[in-house]
Amino acid sequence: MTCYCQSNKSFFDCCEPYLRGEAAPTAEALMRSRYSAYVLDKGNYLYKSWSQSTRPSKKSLKQGEPMQWQSLEIINTEAGGALDTEGVVEFKASYLVDEKTETLHEVSRFIKENNRWVYLDGNY
Ligand SMILES: [Zn+2]
Incomplete structure (x- = not known):
C-alpha cells in the first residue's frame, strides 16, 4: 500500500513508524506523518507532534x-x-467538502522539542 502522504513509498517504510512513536528525522517527514494522521483521524498523534507552546486541546483534535x-x-x-x-x-x-475539492496552502514552521520535530504554527 502506498503511503497516505503520497511519497510513493509504502506506508510501512514511510509514515507508519512515526505514527507508532519513532522520532521523525526531518521536518518534512514529520509534516508528512501529520498529514497521514489527519487522513487516519489520529488526534492523539496530532496532539503529540504539536509544540507544547501552540497546541490546541486534545479534545479539539478529535474530529x-x-x-x-x-x-x-x-x-x-x-x-x-x-x-x-x-x-x-x-x-x-x-x-473534499460537499463533493468539491478545496485546497489548503500552508507554510508550516517546525521546531525541535526534546530532540523531536514538532509542528509550531502555520501561515495560510
Ligand atoms: Zn508517508
Whole structure:
C-alpha cells in the first residue's frame, strides 16, 4: 500500500513508524506523518507532534467526522534536516467538502522539542 502522504513509498517504510512513536528525522517527514494522521483521524498523534507552546486541546483534535483528504503536495522546504532545530515546509493539501475539492496552502514552521520535530504554527 502506498503511503497516505503520497511519497510513493509504502506506508510501512514511510509514515507508519512515526505514527507508532519513532522520532521523525526531518521536518518534512514529520509534516508528512501529520498529514497521514489527519487522513487516519489520529488526534492523539496530532496532539503529540504539536509544540507544547501552540497546541490546541486534545479534545479539539478529535474530529468526529473525519475530513476527506485527497492529496498532498510538498512545494518547498527550508532547513528542517537532522542537524537543524528549525524548519519550514510549504505544502498544498486538498480535501473534499460537499463533493468539491478545496485546497489548503500552508507554510508550516517546525521546531525541535526534546530532540523531536514538532509542528509550531502555520501561515495560510
Ligand atoms: Zn508517508
